[in-house]
Amino acid sequence: MTRIYSGPLSMFGAKVEIAAREKGVAFELVMVPFIEGEAYEPKHPEVLRVNPVKQQVPVLVDEIDGGVSLFDSTQIFEYLEDRYPAPALWPEGIADRARARQLEQKSDEVFFPQVIKLFGLQDAMQSAPAVAACAACARYYDEMEGLLAARDYLAGPYGFADIAFYMACVFADRKGAGMTDATPRLLAWRTRVGERPAVRAVVDPMMRFLASQGRGVPAFLQR
Numbered sequence: 356m357t358r359i360y361s362g363p364l365s366m367f368g369a370k371v372e373i374a375a376r377e378k379g380v381a382f383e384l385v386m387v388p389f390i391e392g393e394a395y396e397p398k399h400p401e402v403l404r405v406n407p408v409k410q411q412v413p414v415l416v417d418e419i420d421g422g423v424s425l426f427d428s429t430q431i432f433e434y435l436e437d438r439y440p441a442p443a444l445w446p447e448g449i450a451d452r453a454r455a456r457q458l459e460q461k462s463d464e465v466f467f468p469q470v471i472k473l474f475g476l477q478d479a480m481q482s483a484p485a486v487a488a489c490a491a492c493a494r495y496y497d498e499m500e501g502l503l504a505a506r507d508y509l510a511g512p513y514g515f516a517d518i519a520f521y522m523a524c525v526f527a528d529r530k531g532a533g534m535t536d537a538t539p540r541l542l543a544w545r546t547r548v549g550e551r552p553a554v555r556a557v558v559d560p561m562m563r564f565l566a567s568q569g570r571g572v573p574a575f576l577q578r
Contacts, residue, residue: 357382360402360414362395363564366467366522367428368413369557373518374432376553378439387412402426429459432515444514455510458502462519466495470523473530480531492532496541503540507547521548525558528573529565545575 361368406426472488
C-alpha cells in the first residue's frame with residue numbers, strides 16, 4: 356500500500372501526485388483537513404509522524420521494503436524514480452539528469468519564492484515589492500523560453516522539471532504573475548503539459564476546490 360498525504364491547495368503535494376500518476380503507481384490519496392484562514396489544521400497524525408519539524412504535506416508512506424516514509428516533494432521524486440524506474444522522469448544521461456535536477460530545484464527555490472511574496476500583496480499589486488516580484492517572474496519566464504527554442508520540454512524529455520514548473524506557474528498565475536504573449540514557446544509548453552491526463556487528474560480537482568471557495572481560477576484553467 357502506498358499513501359500520499361496532500362492537501363487541496365498544496366502545490367508540492369500536486370507535484371508528487373502528478374509524478375505518481377505518470378508512473379502508474381497505485382496509491383491512496385489522503386487529503387488532510389484544510390480550513391480557510393487556518394491552513395492545514397488540525398495536523399494529520401501521519402504528517403506529524405513523518406515530518407514533525409515542518410509539519411507539512413506532501414508525505415509519502417510506502418509499505419514496500421518494510422515501509423518508507425518521506426516528506427519533501429523533491430525527495431519523493433527521487434524515491435519514485437528509484438522504486439518505479441519506468442517510465443523515467445529524469446533524462447537518461449548523467450549531465451542531462453543534473454541539468455534537469457537543477458531546473459526542478461530552481462522552480463521550487465528561485466521562481467516560486469517570488470510567487471510566495473505575492474501571497475500577502477494581493478491588495479497592493481502596484482506596490483514596489485509586488486512589481487519587483489512580478490518582474491522577477493517575468494525574467495524567469497524569459498529564461499525558460501530560451502530553453503524551449505529547440506525542445507518541447509524544459510530538460511529534453513518530459514519529466515520532473517516540467518511537473519514542478521507547471522505547478523509553480525499555476526500558482527503564479529493565480530497571484531498575478533502569469534505568463535504573457537512575450538513567451539509564446541512557454542505558453543505552448545504550458546498547454547502541452549496541461550493536456551497530459553495525469554496533470555488534468557490533479558489540477559482539475561484543485562481548480563474545482565478553488566471555485567467552491569469563491570477563489571479565482573486562472574483563465575487558462577477554466578474548463
